[in-house]
Amino acid sequence: MAKVEFLGPLGRPSIEVDISNLSELKTFFKDDKELQDWLAICAVALNDTLVCDLNIPLSKDDKISLLPPVCGG
């Protein structure tokens, strides 16, 4: 099971999902109306590196992080 964490203002507890790539995570979230508004503006990190490819294979120990828009300082 890959771990999915929702950072910053997303404010949700982490979940574990049985997926083999990010495309399956996209499908997993498709009916979550509240999350869809956030997903339009969230970046995705796989094991703390930003990614932009839905087809990267995932293993059970992988960590996926959703990062909303940022503003430090």
Added chain:
Amino acid sequence: MLELHNGPLHVNTILAEWYTKISDKNYGAFIPFVGIVRDEDGIEGLSFDIYEPILNSWFNAWQEKAKVQNAYLLMAHSRGDVPNHTSSYIAAVVSPKRKVALKMINDFVEDFKANAPIWKYDLVDGKRVYAKERSHVLSGSGLLKADA
């Protein structure tokens, strides 16, 4: 060097420690930037969440860029609540010559604003309100949004 502090930064102490740390290293320029929370739009202060793993890798990549130019970066940032008229952010560049440090402090702070994984909230009536309108979308955003 990257420091994270709970609450407002003790600017005098941090800058004094940094100056002590670098003053005998033969750098000719020490260029600090101190961000101070402003009283505007009725806020009581700001509050911050930080995702440390990616912040560390972002900062380390910048430190490598600085090293190539014989410069060195220092940064401190707050976690949690920071009242108006106190500091949440200090960045500094030291380098042998001032021109490298002056350019780098600008480039570093701009990239920090755009890419450092830190989330800002206004403090209004004691509650945190995500500063969505002032925030910057990261590269690759929208990857997981369902197709229309």
